[in-house]
Each structure stands twice: as structure tokens, then as C-alpha cells.
Amino acid sequence: MAMKSGVEYDRSGCTLLKELPFDSRRKMMSVLVRTRTGELMMFTKGAPDILLQRCAFVQKNGSVSAMTPSMRQSILKQNEEMASQAMRVLALCWRKISGSFDTSEQNLVFCSLAGMIDPPRKEAFEAVNRCRRAQIRPVMITGDSKETACAVASQLKILTPGGQVLTGSELDKLDDDRFLHLLPKVNVFARVTPAHKLRIVRAFKSQGAIVAMTGDGVNDAPAVKEANIGVSMGKNGTDVTKEASDVILMDDNFATLVCAIEEGRVIYQNIRKFIRYLLSCNIGEVITMFLAMLMGMPVPLLPIQILLINLVTDGLPAIALGLDPPDRDVMDQKPRRSTDSIFSGGLLEVILFRGALIGLSTIAVFSMLLTGGASLEMARTGALVTLILTQLIHVFECKSETRTLFGIPFFNNFKLIAAVCTSLCVMSFAVWHPMGRMIFETTALGVEQMKLIGVLVMAAPILWAFISGVWFHKRSDRTKI
Secondary structure, X not given: OOOOOOOOHHHOOOEEXXXXXXXXXXXXXXXXXXXXXXXXXEEEEXXXXXHHXXXXXXXXXXXEEEOOHHHHHXXXXXXXXXXXXXXXXXXXXXXXXXOOXXXXXXXXXXXXXXXEEXXXXXXHHHXXXXXXXXXOXXXXXXOOOHXXXXXXXXXOOOOOOOOEEEEHHHHHOOOHHHHHHHHHHEEEEEOOOHHHHHHHHHHHHHXXXXXXXXXOOHHHHHHHHHOOEEEEEOOOOOHHHHHHOOEEEOOOOHXXXXXXXXXXXXXXXXXXXXXXXXXXXXXXXXXXXXXXXXXXXXOOXXXXXXXXXXXXXXXXXXXHHOOXXXXXXXXXXXXXXXXXXXXXXXXXXXXXXXXXXXXXXHHHHHHHHHHOOOOHXXXXXXXXXXXXXXXXXXXXXXXXXXXXXXXXXXXXXXXXXXXXXXXXXXXXXXXXXXXXXXXXXXXXXOHHHHHXXXXXHXXXXXXXXXXXXXXXXXXXXXXXX
16 A cells, blocks of 8 residues: 555665564554654554553544544544445554664554455355355354444455354353343454354354365464364465365365355265165176066076176266256255265165065066067066166166155266166177177167167166156155155
8 A cells, every 4th residue: 555655665765773563452553663854753553442541642634632432433433434335444653762672562653544345256155156056054153343344344245134243352242141032143253352253163062063174374373273164374374274174275266166066066976876786786786686586587697698698788877877967056055064974865775665666667677578478588588678778767867865766967978878878788789780799698678678668778767757756755854865
């Protein structure tokens, strides 16, 4: 600000004697200098509401006079007006000193107020909105004045109607029980110290919340370390805060943190999709083999055919499913509980039931072909084709936990489509190509056999869509199927 006004330190003729650095307790910093004329001066800047208590004089139009209560109130009013415009306000003061040992920051002469504006980034507005949609509660904790904090928080919609603001001095007057009672309603904490930040984080954790704390200064390090997820700034963050944090934002952008939350949800969803598909398919294979033996039937699938299913028709779609793009509503779902297992939300029941449908469809085709006069080789080929087709249909069901096969986007993952097409080509080679039939001990299926397979293959997802809509929607607290 001084340089913009044409004042540069190198040409001021001042010699720095001592610096009293800023700390969160004093909320001010001072320098002791010798001027060009040899005078010894202390220059102080800091929070206006704190510094005004230490000012005994005021400078106006170059003359110094005693500070009166009305002047103090007028300055505080001006400070509030500037702070209400989302400005960070500093008070500038000075006094003459007798030497470098004279470091008392009292009986100061008030000079002026300086307002700095640091408007929120445009993407921060949408980031806060996405947090609210995802049922993530954003809370502002700042050392700025109450007026500045309220102005910024109101712009970002962090401070909403009904939300409360708590200052550090007010927090000191509250016991733990009263503070915990007010905590769900407080959206903004202003004029806080590092000790206050630590107390706030611990209070949220005591209520079962998963807390992510962002910070960049040394004073933020204790709270960042105490939080479940400590987040520091990569550009402006101090080394101490980076060391204490779990995540470092390389662009110092809150919106990036929200994007990281979305990415984490997508990864977790894709892991569940992968597990759901592979376990359902393997349960279907186990039921096929086990049920046939219990019924005294011949083995439905040969070892080479099971190997074909596991290595090709299972593996490729499962890998592609792990790369599935995010659901449109991934940030509209509430966060999962930290105690939830990977099978929460009814996933285990889904896997068992859908795997049973796959196995029953396969054993039904095998049994019907055998009783219909087909050869054992043809019945095994029918079971192989049925098992592959039901699994390839099921891979599309696994794309979403909130929609059935008839409501999912089919063409948003071309890797999955390519994997399914590859599996179909391998199946066709194994059934209808002479070399494939020789390797996998299959026989070519005719139109009648394929009609039977088609009916049973399509019956499974239709039945599943009905059952999932009626039963699993009611059981899942997140309406997952």
C-alpha cells in the first residue's frame, strides 16, 4: 500500500532497530526504527478493536490531540462499516520512544484505518453449494473481526438464516456443555485464537462429526493436526502446517478440496461396483456347480469352461467397471458413516440374491436342455452361454446403486462397452468357431436353444428390477439397490 502511494522503505531513511512480531494473543505487530532525522519511533499495526484500547491520542490533519470517547466510538463505527463490506481492517498507530528497550505498546497515537479486500474466488461459491448438497457442513473459523467474517460468510452462503456467529471472547465465557449445545447452530467463529480452533475441532469430533480443517499458518497447525483430515495450503502454507496435515492443496483453492471429496466418493463407489459384480458372478458359478451336484445332475461346466469365464468374461468387464465415470447424483448423497463396512447399505444382500438369480438361470437352462433331449455337450454349452450372458447383463446393473438396469446410462463408459463386446466375441469363438469348439469342448447352438436361453437370461434382470424396487429400497437407509 505504501509503495502504491510512492513511499518505499529503502528510500525512507529509516533504520530498523527491533521488530515485535505478530501473535494471535496481542493481535498486533510493531517495529522500532530510527528516522532520517534521528528520532526513535514505534510503528504499530493490528486489529482496530484491540489497538484502540491502547491509543491515548489521535492524529488529525497533522496535529495530535487526546483521544476522546466520542472519537473512539466514531473510529469503531467506521471500522464496522468497512468490515461489513468484507474488508480486513488494520489500525495504524505510532508513538515516540526513548530507546530500543522501550517496547510498551501503550499510549499510542492513532493514525488511520486501512481496509484490504480479498474477495472469495468465483469457484468458491459453487463449492460451498456442492458441500451443502452433499450434506457436508461448511463452517468458517477466522481471526478476522465478527463484521468481516459475517460479510464474507454471507456472500458464500456459509452464514444462512438461523445460523449464529460466535467470537473468541464469547467462546471463552461458555462452559463445555453450553458450547456443545450451541455448536450445531454456529456457522461462523470470528476473532479466534489457535486454542479456540483446537477446542472447536475437538467439540465437533466429540459429537461424532468427521472434521476436515484447513489452514496455512503456524497458528493453524494444532487444529489441523487434531482434525480427522487436516488440509494445508501448498502455495502459502507454512512448513509446520504442511507437516501436520494429511492433504496439501497445491493451488490453495477450497473448490479443489470439494473436487477431491467427489473423487473419493467416485473411487469408493467403483470399488463397491467391482466387488458387487465379481462376487455376484462367482456366487452364481458356485450355485450352478453345487446345485447340479445336489440334484444328481452331471457337471454343468468343465474346468476349461470355468477358466474361460473367470479369465475373460469376468475379468475384462470387472476392470472396466472400476473405471466407471461418476453418477450424476454422487454429490447429492449424504456422507457414509465412518463405521460403515464395504457391504453397508444392503450390498451384501444384493450380491447374494443377484448371484442366486444368475446361478438359478444357468442351472435352469442346463436342466431344460438335458430333459428336452439335448446332448450333455449341448447342455453344457447352453449353461456356458447363459452364465456369460447373465453376467454381462449384470455388469450394467452394477453401474448404479440407485437405479435399475432400465434407468442407467449405458454409453457413458466406452471401456465397459468394449470389454463386453470382447467377451461376446470370445464366447462366440468358443461356441460357433470350429477351433473354439475343439478347445472348450462345446457345440454350436441352434435357434431354438438360443430362444430358451434368451428368455431365461432376460427374466433375471426383470425379476431383479421388481424385487429391488419393492424390497431393497425399503431396507437401505440411502435407497441403494
